[in-house]
Amino acid sequence: MIIARQLRKSFKPASRLSGKGKRAKRIVAVDDVSFDAADGSITGLLGPNGAGKSTTLRMLATLVSPEHGHAIIDGFDVQHDVLEVRQHLGFMPHNAGIYPRLTSRENIHYYARLCGLDNRQSQQRVGELIEQLSMSDFADRRTAGFSQGQKTKVALARALVHQPQTIMLDEPTNGLDVMATRGLRDIIRTLAANGHCIVFSSHIMQEVAALCDHIAIISNGVIAMEDTLQGILQRTAQTDLEDAFVVATRSLQDNALDTNRS
Amino acid sequence: MNLFIVMFKEIVDNLRDRQTVFYALLFGPVLLPLLLGGSMVASFKQLSIDFDQITRLSVVNADKAPQLIEFLYSNNVDVDPAPRNVQSSVRYGDTLVVLEIKDDFASALRAGEPAPLTLHMNNADKDSSKAARRITTLLRVYEQTINALRLQHRGIDPLTFDSLNIIQNDVSSDGANGQLLASILPFLFIMSMVMGGFYLAIDTTAGERERQSLEPLLSLPLSRTAVVFGKYGATLCFVTLSGLLTALSIYTLFKLFPVELMGGQIRFDGKTLTRAFLLASPLLLFISALLITVSAITRSTKEAQTYLGLLMVIPMAPFFLLQFLNVRSTTMSMPIPMLSQYQLLESTVLGDTIPWLHIALSAAGTLIATAVLLFLASHLYRRERLLH
Numbered sequence: 001m002i003i004a005r006q007l008r009k010s011f012k013p014a015s016r017l018s019g020k021g022k023r024a025k026r027i028v029a030v031d032d033v034s035f036d037a038a039d040g041s042i043t044g045l046l047g048p049n050g051a052g053k054s055t056t057l058r059m060l061a062t063l064v065s066p067e068h069g070h071a072i073i074d075g076f077d078v079q080h081d082v083l084e085v086r087q088h089l090g091f092m093p094h095n096a097g098i099y100p101r102l103t104s105r106e107n108i109h110y111y112a113r114l115c116g117l118d119n120r121q122s123q124q125r126v127g128e129l130i131e132q133l134s135m136s137d138f139a140d141r142r143t144a145g146f147s148q149g150q151k152t153k154v155a156l157a158r159a160l161v162h163q164p165q166t167i168m169l170d171e172p173t174n175g176l177d178v179m180a181t182r183g184l185r186d187i188i189r190t191l192a193a194n195g196h197c198i199v200f201s202s203h204i205m206q207e208v209a210a211l212c213d214h215i216a217i218i219s220n221g222v223i224a225m226e227d228t229l230q231g232i233l234q235r236t237a238q239t240d241l242e243d244a245f246v247v248a249t250r251s252l253q254d255n256a257l258d259t260n261r262s
Numbered sequence: 263m264n265l266f267i268v269m270f271k272e273i274v275d276n277l278r279d280r281q282t283v284f285y286a287l288l289f290g291p292v293l294l295p296l297l298l299g300g301s302m303v304a305s306f307k308q309l310s311i312d313f314d315q316i317t318r319l320s321v322v323n324a325d326k327a328p329q330l331i332e333f334l335y336s337n338n339v340d341v342d343p344a345p346r347n348v349q350s351s352v353r354y355g356d357t358l359v360v361l362e363i364k365d366d367f368a369s370a371l372r373a374g375e376p377a378p379l380t381l382h383m384n385n386a387d388k389d390s391s392k393a394a395r396r397i398t399t400l401l402r403v404y405e406q407t408i409n410a411l412r413l414q415h416r417g418i419d420p421l422t423f424d425s426l427n428i429i430q431n432d433v434s435s436d437g438a439n440g441q442l443l444a445s446i447l448p449f450l451f452i453m454s455m456v457m458g459g460f461y462l463a464i465d466t467t468a469g470e471r472e473r474q475s476l477e478p479l480l481s482l483p484l485s486r487t488a489v490v491f492g493k494y495g496a497t498l499c500f501v502t503l504s505g506l507l508t509a510l511s512i513y514t515l516f517k518l519f520p521v522e523l524m525g526g527q528i529r530f531d532g533k534t535l536t537r538a539f540l541l542a543s544p545l546l547l548f549i550s551a552l553l554i555t556v557s558a559i560t561r562s563t564k565e566a567q568t569y570l571g572l573l574m575v576i577p578m579a580p581f582f583l584l585q586f587l588n589v590r591s592t593t594m595s596m597p598i599p600m601l602s603q604y605q606l607l608e609s610t611v612l613g614d615t616i617p618w619l620h621i622a623l624s625a626a627g628t629l630i631a632t633a634v635l636l637f638l639a640s641h642l643y644r645r646e647r648l649l650h
Contacts, residue, residue, distance in 0.1 A: 093481075
């Protein structure tokens, strides 16, 4: 379970772009993000590129710390109980980031050992995952030259290796073909059915509409709307998530303009 | 525990990388010693003359001086007839040197006058000038014998003309020839250590960022210190392996060549190399820390290669510094990493005694520098900017 409240994060711009002598203005990646993700359901973080999805997930994964606000994962605070949060969280960043000179099995085994499993437990767990994600064809091949779908499976297996309660996937369907995407969706649904809390970020509307029980629309670092798919469609009076998305983000901009005027 | 898991993985991973393995196991330990040490030994061999080896000499008018020919023969020089055109034959390298005995040689000798001899040689050709030196040395000995005989014939003690008795007493425990060769050893050691860890350090830090495998790694339940020290440990293994192999290959190389010929008393025996390795061992820690820290600052492998390439000047600097400026081993120079090891290793090879204070200062200075670098590296790994 994830509870995020008013998260904010800004970065120093790249030094070459900022004017000399002048104090560079910080770029706000995430301004005000609050959302909940419940156990046993799939929560979609929907937003265009640069909306702050990845930064939000990075804050939740304890990779960067928020400047403002707080977040609780399975009862642990992301800023204070870092190791407990990591123990309960499986995070798959948007690039697979696997080691090309290691085999699939070795890639997963490495993470299993780092998560505290001993050699025997780790081998058993890796075997289970290879079966669960149907990876036996390429389990003992080095991952250099794998297809995007194969890479994603290895990365997903790695994220699941320590049996985390909460799983965050950053744009997992990027670069996958239709069959691989469908396969991944099935895996995600099964995980949710087993009681895991799944957070799934994407910029593809159909993807989110097809898979997610709960949707948080993020734009310019702010959560514009958060509800079930039905709830969002009703609140925006639209029949299609894409139109609903446009309405939701526009109303956010209007609000911002109003606050600026007043 | 996690530290060792990271370390073991990085070692296995990089043993599968051809570039890393080539530089760690072949370039430093085999190619460098062969190229540098080998060419040096070969040039020493060229300069030194082995008087016991039988050589051939072309002589014009050999029949005019049978006693001289007999003397040369007893000094391992066999006489050949001269080629037809002496000048061009020597110039074009067909004959190394030609000794020409003039027609009036015998009569001048009998008359007690200087007997004319011409030695045709090509000073631009190393082999020719080496052969000429050998023949000249023999002729001088022959000349002295005749001088002594002539003086005795006139009732004069030959020692009358030896007014000075010069004895050269070289107080350095080495021969001057060995100096350069001795400075090669620390250079080879340090260079191959750096090359040994170079690609592994880049691959495990900048490479991991570039492959974007760092982000999932850091989101695992383990401390970042374990990550840094695991990578450090893997680099240390490669650097150590490279250093050990270099010691082994230097030992083998100098087993194959006669070191005695180089004059002086430089040593490359097992005991000396073990001592040299032990004296250089704090550098293993230092070099690994330097490699890890510098490549942790960089964002990509290309950037890391550029920075570390510039850093290569550091192991080379003491070598050239000590070649051109005679920086003496002092208590002041000992705490400086690299420089002190250069001096200590050079002294070891030359067989000089090294004060324990110098050894302690060198180790302490290097270890303190290592600690500072490692502190910096683990600080770099705690930065959020690491992920961008």
